[in-house]
Amino acid sequence: MIRTCDAIVLKTTPYAEGGAVVSFLGEHGERLTGVAKGIKKPTAKWVAAFEPLGMVRVAFFGKEQADLKRITRCDLAFSPLTLGHLEASLVMACLADLFDRVAREGIEDERLYRLLSACGRALKAKPDNALGILAYAEHWLLHCLGLLPHPQACGRCGSREAPLVLLSEDHGWCCAACTPVDAAEALPPGTRTFLRRLRTAPAEEAPAPDPADTAQQAVTALLRQRLLRELGGRLRSYEVLWRLV
Ligand SMILES: [Zn+2]
Known part of the structure; x- marks a missing residue:
């Protein structure tokens, strides 16, 4: 057959x-x-x-x-390949690794196909933003896995105003009004705004990495760490990426 x-x-x-x-x-x-x-x-x-x-x-x-x-x-x-664009090629390998681990035989999840095809097209259109597209995909994969609560309201007290200070396994995003966190460890101001940008942008408009944007840096690192932990630790494609870019 x-x-x-x-x-x-x-x-x-x-x-x-x-x-x-x-x-x-x-x-x-x-x-x-x-x-x-x-x-x-x-x-x-x-x-x-x-x-x-x-x-x-x-x-x-x-x-x-x-x-x-x-x-x-x-x-x-x-x-999606742009010949001679090392960073985009390495990110393609990371995305392939991630989706190979998340997708299940015999279990359909059309969101995964939509997400990966959108990321492939975005990589072709904007290979220079490969790292932004990777962070975008990681965010939505966590969402597809049911591990990323909506950032609008604090998962513990429901506040929509107080800044988000941490992502907890039990309550999701927690805010400064109900959760005392040492200032050095709290998520930076602007975390909720950056999460909103990730949720509302199409893949081709994925936020480009900006070293001056502390909220972006912190959220990207946090979500990446959470996703890789869920998938069983380090992925070889990521190690190659960090060695070369
Ligand atoms: Zn709260």
Whole structure:
């Protein structure tokens, strides 16, 4: 049985005899995997189609219940890659890693596909803002995982005015009115405003990193740490990114 669908390439792992196991984010937001044979051959027509974050039309062949289906075709429809743009390429690898861990086989979440395709298009349009787009994706992934409460009202006392000072596991965002936090450890002023910017901007308008914006710096670090902890710790793609940019 052959099944064809739109998908986004996540990761490619070498497999027996010059083949590869490729994971994808399917158009309904579920994780798909298949074996592609002979991708190392010089004539292999689809090598470029397996670059991370490439948007493809892919055909799988195999029994419905088979563990590993065979990929019979994979056509590239859109590539977010900007040749020679190191930072954008490294961020693409990070995004592929993140979504490969968050997406589940057999569990559809269309928000994941919408988010990753929006980030891919934003990377193509604005490769210079790759780090801003990464932070944007991390924020929305936490939201999709149900780990990011709405920042409008304090999760403990309901205040909409007092500045947010921390993100707690039990109450979500907590404000200065109800939660005493040492000034050195509290989130900077402007945290709620920055979170609102992240929530309301499309991926192409993701806030660009601004070293002078302390709220942005603190929120980005906090959300990244929370997400990576949830996904089981350090990701190799991130280590490569921090080493090179
Ligand atoms: Zn409060």
